[in-house]
Amino acid sequence: MTDDPHALFDAWLAEAVASEPNDPNAMALATADAVGRPSVRMVLLKGHDARGFVFYTNQESRKAGEIAANGHVALLFHWKSQRRQVRVEGPIGPVTDAEADAYFASRARDSQLGAWASDQSRPLASREAFEERFEAAKARFEGGEVPRPPHWSGYRVAPERIEFWQDRAHRLHERRLFTRTSDTAWTEGLLFP
Template identity: 70%
Template sequence: MSTDPFALFDAWYAEARTTEINDSNAMALATVDAAGQPSVRMVLLKGHGPDGFVFYTNREGRKAADLAAMPKAALLFHWKSVRRQIRIEGAVSHVSDAESDAYFASRSRDSQLGAWASDQSRPLPDRATFEARYAEMRARFDGGPVPRPPHWGGYRVAPERLEFWQDREHRLHERRVFTRAGDGWREGLLYP
């Protein structure tokens, strides 16, 4: 049994990547806006390590506004195939431009063009409007490289707390919690 939360995350994530049918890297991201209104949505984990858990998005959308107002978030991985979940809470910061550029360059061309075409989270009159903007971006970058839009980039959630939940029969679940203690971690158990 690991006492390093990142080694434990790596082991559980590796298992989920082989057993979860779709999007084993999907995680719920919970934020709070300036008025205290919570919001949750699914995003994809694109990097992780002791410095945090990384996802990418349009920095002009609702989640970005929430994170600007309150730079803290909670993440939840739920893997039904292995009957496990991991909850993560921590402070949020932007990843570097270089890291955002590198990830953006790895995306499919269609995804790159979509990042330029979307006014994420803003009202859309109809699907045809978005498809027309996408077509405009295809014409604009006509076969050339698609640079990262200035309004698009990554965020890193630096964990202060990680909880590992394992389903057990009769709802006698196992819950291990790690909380940051200086440069290390304090480990404990929670009642199910």
């Protein structure tokens, strides 16, 4: 048993990758606007290390607006087949341009073009309108590289709390809570189920 929450997360994620049928890196991202109204949606984890948990998105989206208004978020990983979940809470900030450029370059071309075509979270008149914008982006970048749009980047959640929840019989679950005490140190305790 490890006392390093990042190592424990890596182990649990590896087990989820081996058993979850779809998107083991899916996580619920909870944000709140400036007056505290919550919002939650699924996003994909695209990187994780001691600095935090990284995902990418359109910076003109609703989630980005809420992040700008309230710089603290929560994440939830739920691996149903493993009967486990991990909760993460902490401040959020942008990744570097170099990180965003590198990840964007690794995406499938159609995903890159989709980032140019989508006004994420804004009203859409019809599916056909979006498909026309996609085709226009395809024509615009035909024969060349697709650069990262200026409104598309990533965020890193720097965890202050990480809770590991393991299902047990009769709802006698196991909950381990790690709380950050410094840049490199954590305290660990158990929570009642």
